Amino acid sequence: MWSDPIDSESVVELARSLQTTALKWLKINQIDDNGFEILARSLPQTLVHLNLTENIINKEKISTIISCLQSNGENLKELILDDILATQYFQNQASSSLSTVKIASNRSLSGRLLRKEDHLQLSPHELDDSDWSLMATALTKDDTTYRKLELFFSDKFNPNYLNYLETLFETWSDPINSESVVELARSLQTTALKWLKINQIDDKSFEILARSLPQTLIHLNLAQNNINEEKISTIISCLQSNAENLKELILDDDLATQYFQNQASSSLSTVKIASNKSLSGKLLRKEDHLQLSPHELDDSDWSLMATALTKDDTTYRKLELFFSEKFNPNYLNYLETLFGKQCRLTSLIIRNYFLDKPIQIEILRMLKENNSINELEVSETNFAAFNELGKLLENNNKIKHVNLVYISLNDENCITLANYLKNNHVLQSLKVYTCETDDIGFQAILSSLPNSLSKLEFTSNRISDKILPALLTFVETHPLLKQISLQQYSGNKIYSTLVNGSDLMAKIHEVTNKNHCICQIKFN
Known part of the structure; x- marks a missing residue:
């Protein structure tokens, strides 16, 4: 979830708390230099893993x-x-004290x-x-967390x-062995678990585990297993023995739709049963x-989603919608309800596959009434609104x-956006990735950005060093900037032509260094 940087009082209070913990994993978001x-100085000595991404920490x-x-x-x-x-400043540091620490950048495979x-x-x-070797090792080892x-x-x-890929698919995710299942069953009997998800087990293993599920269980997820219809009686028995507390059960689609939901059993009346992909x-x-x-949702799905995403205690904060030409315009009223004043979402991603322009316009019009979304992403090729x-x-x-x-930000579209x-x-960050934006369009956008901006990223577009004079003026007039990334990669074949390009780059880095702004610029 995006948020403004946490205030100094909250940072001090968090620091006090950290000193008394035995934390092993810690992720810190949205703090600035002072907060960091x-x-x-307060990180516990027990810490094994530290994630400092999505912050405003400079070199x-x-x-x-x-x-x-x-x-x-x-x-x-x-x-x-x-x-x-990670790449520009930190990994180039020579320090023997770092030799035992694995350092990775956020978007790298290693970081993931x-x-x-x-x-x-x-x-x-x-x-x-x-990367392929790293991934194959990570996904095929016995204790992998990836499913x-x-x-x-x-x-x-x-x-x-x-x-x-052949190596990866041949060895990944064999069902867990019988000894592990027996050991897990013994452990389950002594727990007070409320949520449980079991993956990669077969019929025999499920039979063992089903008899050991704790009475405290509220939610059971049995998707992604090899359980066949012969074990429906075992599932029913499991539900009956856990009927007092169990409220939710998720099954693989075939088992749920073809076999289980057709069963008539009064003992299941208090348990909500759903197929995995529904x-x-x-x-x-x-x-x-x-x-x-x-386009895959029906009326009951839309009503269910509207209820889930607008209630006060909803856990959902990020919604990614994949639109296509199959979308039924009659469902726009559901979207209007979804994006209305009761919406609790903070992040919305709209992926547009051949959606008609009038529908694009209507969706964006609806968002004007929204009061919760603070991060918006528009993606894919057919966007025109x-x-x-x-x-x-x-x-x-x-x-x-x-x-x-991946949208077409040509000169005309850039100028249209810039005028608004x-x-x-209030805009704090703008990312333009692979949008075919060239020098004229970039400079139009640049001239319109507010002083509130702290992060600017134009990656894999068609920008050349001709924009450097405008960029110098921009960094001089936007002292709150903390991160600039203008990286144009080899596929775009934009070459340096500016005679005084080196001097301008030096001046830009001088200003950004003074303002504690991380600046990364690369032209082909």
Whole structure:
């Protein structure tokens, strides 16, 4: 969830608390230099993993980070930093005290693996040999935490890497062995668990575990297993013995729809049963990031989602919608309810696959009534409602972070957005990734950005060093900037032509260094 940097009083209070803990894992978000300086002196000696991404820490604090590593050197093994800080400044430091600490940048494969998330999202064409080897090792070892892998293929994928995929798919995720199941069953009998998710077990293992489930269980997730219809009687028996507390059960889709939900059993009346991929199943998992394809939802799904996302105690903060030409315009009224004043979302991602422009316009119009969303991402190729996007951002005092990804930001569209952005006074970060933006469009956007901006990122566009004079003026007039990333990669073939480019770059870095701003600029 995006938020403003936490205030100094909260940082001091958190620092006091940290001193008395035995924490092993810690992730700190949305703190600035001063906040980090306070917290760094209070980190517990027990710390094994420290994640410092998504903060506003500049290169002047590298010495503080090194000091922190030295004082926690006995136990600390893993450190994750924002990409620019990791690659430009930190990993070039020569310090023997860091030799036992694994340091990774946030978006690198190593950084993702260190976070030990169970859902790993990767673009295979972005991986090199060392990445593939690292991934194969991480996903095939016995104690791996990864159970879900999402691969985004493109025409850039190198067929030579197919052998890595073959290795990966041959060895990943065998069912756990019988000894482990028996040991797990013994442990379960003595716990007071309320939530339990079991993966990669077969019929025999499920039979053992089902008899050992604690009476305190409220939520049971049996998806992603090899349980067949013969074990429905075992599931029913399990529900009957846990009927007093058990409220929620998630099953694999086939088992839920074909076999189980057709069973007539009064003992199941108090248990909500959902298939894994259904909206109901997704909501029962209470993940903070919800991914949905609106064209796949029916009336009951829309009502269920509106209820789940607007209630006061909702756990959902990030919603990712995958629109397509199959979307039914009759469901726009549900979206209007969803985005209304009762909405509790803070982050919205709109992925647009061939959605008609009138529907794009209507969706953006609805967002004007929203009071909770502070991060908005618009992604994919068919986006055309730039005028409506500009109107949304023009006088909006809530949306502070905007990401534009894979949309066509030509000169005309940039100028349209710029005419509205000049009236915005709260924007804190803007990311434009692979939008074919060139020098004229970039300078139009640049001239419209407010003084509140702290982070600017234009990556993989068509910007050349001709923009350096405008960029120098921009950094001189925007002292609150803490991070600038203008990286244009090889596929775009934009070459340096400015005679005094080196001098301008030096002046830009002089200003950004003075303002404690991390600045990364790369042209082809």
